[in-house]
Amino acid sequence: MNKNSTITLKGQENFDKILQSILGEQQERKDIVLRVTLDPPALCPACNKGKLHKHGILKKNRKPRERKIRHAFLYGRWIFLSWVPVRYKCYHCHKTYTLRPPDTIPWARFTKLGVQTVVYYAQRMSFTYAAQILNLTPSRVIKLLDKYIQFGLPADDTQEPIVLTLDELSFSGNDFVCVVGRLEPDKRPLTILGDDRKATIKAYLEGLKKAGVKVEAVVIDMKDSWRKLIKAIFPSARIIVDPFHVIQDANRRLNEARKIEQEASKENIPRLPLLKAKEKLTPRQQQQLEEIKNKYPSLYELYQLKEDLRQIIKMDRVEEAEIALSRWLINAECAENVEGRVWARTIKSWRSEILNLVRYTQQGRRYTNGYIEGKNTLSKMLKRLSFGFRNRNHFIKKIFLGCCPQNLIPQLLT
Ligand SMILES: [Zn+2]
Structure with a gap:
C-alpha cells in the first residue's frame, strides 16, 4: 500500500x-x-x-x-x-x-x-x-x-561547563548505587556507579577531569566526604546543597527527637503533623500540632527550626538568606533540645553550600537533584525488581534506563 x-x-x-x-x-x-x-x-x-x-x-x-x-x-x-x-x-x-x-x-x-x-x-x-x-x-x-546503552557524556560534548549532580539510590538495605547526572547544559543521567564508596566516586570524577570536562557546580547531599572529594578534584566548582536532602535531614532529626520524647512521656506523639509541610496539614493535624506545641515545647522548637529552614532554602535572594540563616543558627544554638546544637553545627558547616543554592536560584537557575522523575517510585520498583537480577550490571542498566526521562532515549553505542 x-x-x-x-x-x-x-x-x-x-x-x-x-x-x-x-x-x-x-x-x-x-x-x-x-x-x-x-x-x-x-x-x-x-x-x-x-x-x-x-x-x-x-x-x-x-x-x-x-x-x-x-x-x-x-x-x-x-x-x-x-x-x-x-x-x-x-x-x-x-x-x-x-x-x-x-x-x-x-x-x-x-x-x-x-x-x-x-x-x-x-x-x-x-x-x-x-x-x-x-x-x-x-x-x-x-x-x-x-x-x-552507553554510560557517560554525550559524544563531542565536553566543551560547555556542566553542572553535575551526585545522589545515592538504595536498593537493598545498605547496598547503594550512586546516580551521576548533569543539570546543565541539559538534564540527563550520565552514569550509575555500582557502589557509593569514596574510591569509586573519586575514580569517576578524575576520569571526567582527564577528559577535559569543565565542572561549574556540583549538587550534592550534605555528605562531607563527597564535598572534600569534589573540592580536591574540581577546586573551582561551586558546591550546592540539594534542598530535598536538607529537608530529609531535618525530618530525620525531628523524628528522632519525637521518638525520644515519646519514650520519656510514654505517650504517643503523632509523626505526620511534625514532618509534613505546614501548609499541607489537615485541620486535624493542625490541631495535633497545637497540642504538641503546648505539651512538648522543646520538640515544637525543633519543628519551628525545620519550618524556618524550609523557608530559607526556598529563598531567592542571597542577602535575605544570609540574614535568615544567621538568625536560624542563633535559634538552633539556643534551643532547649540538645539536638538543636548538633544540628546547628551541621548547618553552619554547610552554610556556603546552602547560600550557593540561593545564589543560583537568584539567577533563575534552581538546582536540585530531583531531576529523576518519580524517583521514589523508581526506587521502590527497583527494590522489587532487584530480586530478579542475578547480575548486578543488568540491574544497574535497568536503573539507568529508569532514570532517563521518557522523552530521552539514552545514547546508543554503535
Ligand atoms: Zn577507489
Whole structure:
C-alpha cells in the first residue's frame, strides 16, 4: 500500500480488510520481511575515480548468506530487513566494500531503530514484560541493553561547563548505587556507579577531569566526604546543597527527637503533623500540632527550626538568606533540645553550600537533584525488581534506563 493513498473507511469490516491487506492473513505474530536491494555507488567513495565491480565472495563456492535483521516493531510484529551482502572492489584504488543498508551496524542483529525500539519498551516496563511484548527472550533484551546503552557524556560534548549532580539510590538495605547526572547544559543521567564508596566516586570524577570536562557546580547531599572529594578534584566548582536532602535531614532529626520524647512521656506523639509541610496539614493535624506545641515545647522548637529552614532554602535572594540563616543558627544554638546544637553545627558547616543554592536560584537557575522523575517510585520498583537480577550490571542498566526521562532515549553505542 502506498503511504500517500487515502483510505475510505466504511464501517469495521472495511477497516479489517485494509489491515489484513497490510499484514497478510491472520497468522499470529508472523514476521514481516522487507527485502532490500543494494545498489553500489557509481564511483568509489574512497578515491572518487574508480568504478566499483563485484568482487568474489570471501569463501569460494558458497553462496553469500542472506542477512536478516530486526528493524521495526509494528502491530505486534517485527519487521525485518533482509539483503544479500555483496562485495565490491574499486579497480582504481583496490579498496573493497561490503554494502549494507543505511543505519545498520555491521554484524548486529538489530538496526539502530530496532535497538531503539527495544530500549523504548525496556525503559517503561520490566525486562521480562518488554521481552514478552517484543517476542524476544528476556536474556536477548538484557544483552542488547548491555551492548548498546552507553554510560557517560554525550559524544563531542565536553566543551560547555556542566553542572553535575551526585545522589545515592538504595536498593537493598545498605547496598547503594550512586546516580551521576548533569543539570546543565541539559538534564540527563550520565552514569550509575555500582557502589557509593569514596574510591569509586573519586575514580569517576578524575576520569571526567582527564577528559577535559569543565565542572561549574556540583549538587550534592550534605555528605562531607563527597564535598572534600569534589573540592580536591574540581577546586573551582561551586558546591550546592540539594534542598530535598536538607529537608530529609531535618525530618530525620525531628523524628528522632519525637521518638525520644515519646519514650520519656510514654505517650504517643503523632509523626505526620511534625514532618509534613505546614501548609499541607489537615485541620486535624493542625490541631495535633497545637497540642504538641503546648505539651512538648522543646520538640515544637525543633519543628519551628525545620519550618524556618524550609523557608530559607526556598529563598531567592542571597542577602535575605544570609540574614535568615544567621538568625536560624542563633535559634538552633539556643534551643532547649540538645539536638538543636548538633544540628546547628551541621548547618553552619554547610552554610556556603546552602547560600550557593540561593545564589543560583537568584539567577533563575534552581538546582536540585530531583531531576529523576518519580524517583521514589523508581526506587521502590527497583527494590522489587532487584530480586530478579542475578547480575548486578543488568540491574544497574535497568536503573539507568529508569532514570532517563521518557522523552530521552539514552545514547546508543554503535
Ligand atoms: Zn577507489
